[in-house]
Amino acid sequence: MKNIITKLYNKVRIIILRLKYDIGKKYTLSGVVFWDCDQNSIKIGNSVNILRNTEICSKSNxxxxxxxxxxxxxxxxxxxxxIIENNVSIGPNVSLMSDSHEIGSSEKRAGKQSFKQIKIGEGVWIGASSTILGGIEIGNGAVIAAGSVVTKSCESNCLYAGVPAKKITILR
Structure with missing residues (x-):
């Protein structure tokens, strides 16, 4: 009985998500949390798998x-x-942190919030527990090693690793 209720819940949840966001075909959104998301602020292509406990937040602008x-x-x-382009693989515990705060006054140091775009190019692989900061573009075919913190844009077809991430080699 519990299995039937879970399946029914998931079907209803997906119908609601597809009404609110642009979601393609053949997808898995298993236990994904959509929080503080505006209507039509998420677009997901075809054959996308996003696993449990992943959190997505978006705004209309x-x-x-x-x-x-x-x-x-x-x-x-x-x-x-x-923006995550086609054929991208992202490992567990990865953070795509587009938002930041200005440094405020001594009464409240976390000042005005801002969002700088992150663009992940086609065919990129981001290893487990990496962090990508706002204002970053990762070129097509790049690889980000596990545990890296990306603070600057990355060239296409290169391996980056470390804290902060640095170019290790050109990939062929």
Whole structure:
């Protein structure tokens, strides 16, 4: 009985999500949390798998756009103003942190919030527990090693690793 209720809940949830957002065909959104998302602020392509406990937040003027054939492992965080192109693989515990705050007065140091776009190019692979900061573009075919913190844009077809991430080699 519990299995039937779970399946029914998931079907209803997907219908509601498809009414609110632009979601393609052949997708898995298993236990994904959509929070503080505006209507029509998320676009998800075809053949996308996003695993449980991944959180997605978007705004109408700062959408989240996910291409086709994308895999996002569990416990990832995707903030507003993120573009993930086609054929991207993202490991577990990855944070795409597009938002930041200005440094405020001594009464409240976390000042005005801002969102700088993150663009993940086609065919990129981001390893587990990496963090990508706002204002970053990762070129097509790049690889970000596990545990890296990306603070600057990355060239296409290169391997980046470390804190902060640095170019290790050109990939062929």
């Amino acid at each position: 700062f959408p989240v756009i996910i291409g086709s054939n994308v895999f996002v492992n569990q416990r990832c965080l995707i903030r507003p103003n993120v």
